[in-house]
Amino acid sequence: MSRALAPGAYLVLDLAVTEAAGHRPGDVARAAALHGVGTVQVRAKLAAPGAFVEAVVEVARGLTGTGAALVVDDRVDVALAARSRGARVDGVHLGQHDLPAADARALLGSDALIGLSAARPDDVRRALTDPAVDYLGVGPVRLTSTKPDATVAVGFDRVRDVSADARAAGRPVVAIGGLGAEDAGVVRAAGAHALAVVSAVCAHPDPGAAAAALVTAWWQPATHLVAVAR
Numbered sequence: 001m002s003r004a005l006a007p008g009a010y011l012v013l014d015l016a017v018t019e020a021a022g023h024r025p026g027d028v029a030r031a032a033a034l035h036g037v038g039t040v041q042v043r044a045k046l047a048a049p050g051a052f053v054e055a056v057v058e059v060a061r062g063l064t065g066t067g068a069a070l071v072v073d074d075r076v077d078v079a080l081a082a083r084s085r086g087a088r089v090d091g092v093h094l095g096q097h098d099l100p101a102a103d104a105r106a107l108l109g110s111d112a113l114i115g116l117s118a119a120r121p122d123d124v125r126r127a128l129t130d131p132a133v134d135y136l137g138v139g140p141v142r143l144t145s146t147k148p149d150a151t152v153a154v155g156f157d158r159v160r161d162v163s164a165d166a167r168a169a170g171r172p173v174v175a176i177g178g179l180g181a182e183d184a185g186v187v188r189a190a191g192a193h194a195l196a197v198v199s200a201v202c203a204h205p206d207p208g209a210a211a212a213a214l215v216t217a218w219w220q221p222a223t224h225l226v227a228v229a230r
């Protein structure tokens with residue numbers, strides 16, 4: 001059985017964004033986890049495979065003793081290679097064009113944490129009936145330069161609709177794309193289980209403080225919220 005996805009703040013640690021801000025991936029991951037981020041995903045769209053594996057190993061080292069889960073974006077082979085170097089890697093986050101979740105499950109094991117991006121109705125339906133998928137990533141909620149291939153923003157309404165269907169199917173939803181601590185209340189009220197960010201933490205001069213702000217905002221009582229989505 002997979003480990004449960006932690007509710008609240010989810011960090012997508014993008015290597016390029018992190019390094020451009022002058023941070024070390026292991027330090028950012030550790031600071032975020034020590035401030036309450038429950039899941040760290042390593043994303044490296046431009047890195048060579050070897051550098052991607054090294055970054056995952058470094059992040060795993062940074063997460064030692066924190067209890068945060070570590071997942072790898074897209075690449076099951078990178079996750080397996082990092083494991084074979086002794087890193088604790090919990091799973092992968094797959095896109096619609098990556099290895100099918102069932103194959104990832106077969107390779108990573110029954111206790112692996114496997115996420116799948118799904119926002120379009122057909123993709124959501126497939127994801128929710130796929131027993132290999134533990135959670136859904138829904139986005140981009142807003143257009144963002146961190147995801148330049150996405151040309152349509154799904155918006156908070158979609159987060160709410162997918163979250164309702166996913167809840168009925170017993171799967172958590174992670175909202176992502178153009179989000180920050182100021183969105184935590186709306187994302188949570190829309191029914192999402194977690195809120196994922198890249199820039200809000202990785203590009204921040206103080207990633208630990210940014211992660212802490214995200215965690216605090218998520219768990220803040222929602223009494224001030226007037227309306228959510230519709």
Ligand SMILES: Cc1ncc(COP(=O)(O)OP(=O)(O)O)c(N)n1
Pocket residue numbers: 010012041043073074093094095096115117136137138139147174176196
């Ligand atoms: C939590 C989470 N949700 C969605 C995504 C996007 O994944 P994908 O569609 O594979 O796009 P890339 O991140 O690979 O550009 C994600 N990474 N994490």
Ligand SMILES: Cc1ncsc1CCOP(=O)(O)O
Pocket residue numbers: 012139140141144145146147150176177178179196197198199200
């Ligand atoms: C990986 C990904 N998937 C959808 S949007 C996105 C990037 C989110 O980055 P940011 O939090 O900087 O907008």
Ligand SMILES: [Mg+2]
Pocket residue numbers: 073074093094095
């Ligand atoms: Mg991906």
